[in-house]
Amino acid sequence: MSSDKPMNPLEMLAYIIAKQIEDHEVVYIGTGIPMVAAILAKKTHAPNITFVYESGGQDPEHLEMPWSVGGPMTWRKSPIIMEMAYSFAQAATGLIDKGFLGFAQIDMFGNANTHQIGTDYLNPKVRLTGSGGNNDVSSLVDKLIYVGLQDPNKFLKKVDFITSPGWLEGGESRKKAGLLNDGPVAVITSAGVYDFEPSTKRMRIKTLHPGVSPELAQLASGFELVRPEGEIPVTERPSKEILEILRNEVDPNGLFISMPS
Amino acid sequence: MPGKKIKRDREEAVIFDYNQEALKNLQIEDTSILDRLVDYRQAREERQRKEHYQRDKRMSLKEAVAELVHDGDIWCDGAFGYVKTGLQGYWEILRQGKKNLQAIGSPNTNMSYGIPFGNVKYCHSSYTGAEMRGIDKSFSRNIKSGKVKILSDWSHGLMALGFKAAQLGMPGCFSKQGLGSDMVRFNPYLKVMQNPMSKEDDPVVFVPALCPDVIIIHVNAADKYGNCRFYGPAVNDIAVAAASRRVIITCEEIVSNYDIRYHAKGAQIPFNNIDAVVELPFGAVPGYMPGEYYWMRYFWEKLFLMTQDDETYKAYIKEWILDTKDVNDVIEKAGGIEWIKKSRRRARAAEGNIDPEGVSFVYRLWEKGMDTKDID
Numbered sequence: 001m002s003s004d005k006p007m008n009p010l011e012m013l014a015y016i017i018a019k020q021i022e023d024h025e026v027v028y029i030g031t032g033i034p035m036v037a038a039i040l041a042k043k044t045h046a047p048n049i050t051f052v053y054e055s056g057g058q059d060p061e062h063l064e065m066p067w068s069v070g071g072p073m074t075w076r077k078s079p080i081i082m083e084m085a086y087s088f089a090q091a092a093t094g095l096i097d098k099g100f101l102g103f104a105q106i107d108m109f110g111n112a113n114t115h116q117i118g119t120d121y122l123n124p125k126v127r128l129t130g131s132g133g134n135n136d137v138s139s140l141v142d143k144l145i146y147v148g149l150q151d152p153n154k155f156l157k158k159v160d161f162i163t164s165p166g167w168l169e170g171g172e173s174r175k176k177a178g179l180l181n182d183g184p185v186a187v188i189t190s191a192g193v194y195d196f197e198p199s200t201k202r203m204r205i206k207t208l209h210p211g212v213s214p215e216l217a218q219l220a221s222g223f224e225l226v227r228p229e230g231e232i233p234v235t236e237r238p239s240k241e242i243l244e245i246l247r248n249e250v251d252p253n254g255l256f257i258s259m260p261s
Numbered sequence: 262m263p264g265k266k267i268k269r270d271r272e273e274a275v276i277f278d279y280n281q282e283a284l285k286n287l288q289i290e291d292t293s294i295l296d297r298l299v300d301y302r303q304a305r306e307e308r309q310r311k312e313h314y315q316r317d318k319r320m321s322l323k324e325a326v327a328e329l330v331h332d333g334d335i336w337c338d339g340a341f342g343y344v345k346t347g348l349q350g351y352w353e354i355l356r357q358g359k360k361n362l363q364a365i366g367s368p369n370t371n372m373s374y375g376i377p378f379g380n381v382k383y384c385h386s387s388y389t390g391a392e393m394r395g396i397d398k399s400f401s402r403n404i405k406s407g408k409v410k411i412l413s414d415w416s417h418g419l420m421a422l423g424f425k426a427a428q429l430g431m432p433g434c435f436s437k438q439g440l441g442s443d444m445v446r447f448n449p450y451l452k453v454m455q456n457p458m459s460k461e462d463d464p465v466v467f468v469p470a471l472c473p474d475v476i477i478i479h480v481n482a483a484d485k486y487g488n489c490r491f492y493g494p495a496v497n498d499i500a501v502a503a504a505s506r507r508v509i510i511t512c513e514e515i516v517s518n519y520d521i522r523y524h525a526k527g528a529q530i531p532f533n534n535i536d537a538v539v540e541l542p543f544g545a546v547p548g549y550m551p552g553e554y555y556w557m558r559y560f561w562e563k564l565f566l567m568t569q570d571d572e573t574y575k576a577y578i579k580e581w582i583l584d585t586k587d588v589n590d591v592i593e594k595a596g597g598i599e600w601i602k603k604s605r606r607r608a609r610a611a612e613g614n615i616d617p618e619g620v621s622f623v624y625r626l627w628e629k630g631m632d633t634k635d636i637d
Contacts, residue, residue: 032392054417055341056494056496061613063613064622067392067624069341070345071344071549072551072611076611076613083497083499083500084367084417084421084495084496084497085418085422088417088421088438092437092438115414115443121286122287124404126401127401127405128390129389129390129396130386130387130388130389130390130414131414131417132368132387132388132390132416132417133388133418135438135439136417136419139439139440139441140437140438162443163416163442163443165442173441174441176462177440178437178463178465179437180437253622253624255624
């Protein structure tokens, strides 16, 4: 695929997530865009990162995009394939640097929901997948980053179900609940990059993508976004070279970076 | 099981002290339905009653399922969804019409089959869906209609710890995941409590040992006693083999005891966990089997669209499961020897054992009118 084609929001997402990964980190990777991003990071600025997958695969030799976190691309020539309990335990014992998770809903304190739409557990509007490894990753990894598309139905004052704890009710509440690490450090969406205000733990704009004004980002949120002091920086776009790597080497079949039609 | 005499450590059933808030939220009044999963002492008695020596456990899939899977069982999922899961064994459970099953597992592929068909009435839920292919729409529908009832809600890691505790003979363990989430409000088995070792505030989640009734585990090779060797991810298979009351092994090949002894991998699951050994080549079909074959892309891609409504889904599953008599029929439907050749090549290339050149991993979504030839 040519790099002249205009960049789509998923490609932008993949690039920004990749930028969050530093070289030499050990990262816990879930299905979808985070996989694309981590492979992009490895092929560009972070060649020495180690991938960990919940089904037990670690540090596979990359060939194609995995279609499942249990599929052969997640353990292709892995030096070790761990049992599931042991894989998550690496995060609990302090050996995982970063984790990346998607969400169906996220709230102002970074609590995320992949359980259900609607608050009635016994009769939800839609039942989603449930936790899978999301709760484990959000509870245990050192630094957690959320990734997803942003709209007012996904960015809510209160999520319908807390699958993955963020900063809970803000302030000191996460610490009080006994969770090991700090809450999420960033939320990356189709509109911008967010962090959390240090004392209240409310979601705060960090950068906005090219063409997105604070007003537009606010329109795509069901709660009030905290604005930082001063001017809001524009998120850096991927270069032509990076887009080329993304399209030709990372996900040449467009499995994850093609927009759904 | 041969009637070995064992001394029971108690005469009365244990009364369990469940998480009351979760019982209320889930509207579970009669808690006896929850008991067997955490009754590790009763599970131990069942294992004590078995013959423990290395004996020949070979039988057919039909016999194994008829004898070892009972109506009302807590049926555990193996491996990871469409990777290394003993799906042909699951299909036989459906063909034999086993009823009122409780499904458990991380993930919960057994639910995607058993619930629409009405075999699974209850579940211990951790993850139901198809990752990048989206949610299982039939699961959502059946929760809402009350066709299936969730008895407990888990994360993968919490459930994995419950199996691990059971494998290691511990009544339970403590975890740091689950805290602050709503799952502990919808799981009668989980309890947030203070770490008994700490004088400072240190909340932990107590996870009880989980003992399912039965699991079918698919492996690459086993000897006739049940010593198992496999490639790819174990996920929870090693733990659940020890945690379950009854274990059926299906394998690509029954090998000699020498072959297990002199292979670098040795046995990953020991014979004494196992009740039946079934030689069942292609037993993970239509899923992926490490070292052997790629997933049946036609089957799955069409399946994802068929979950849109219950009737279409049931018709599709009927066509593939109830109207086939065994795995041979299933492979014939998918293209026979041609499918085997392509699928084996694709798996070998995916795992880095042959040159991937000329092997296609491209995905095509199923569209109306497409045939198995269009998506191999």
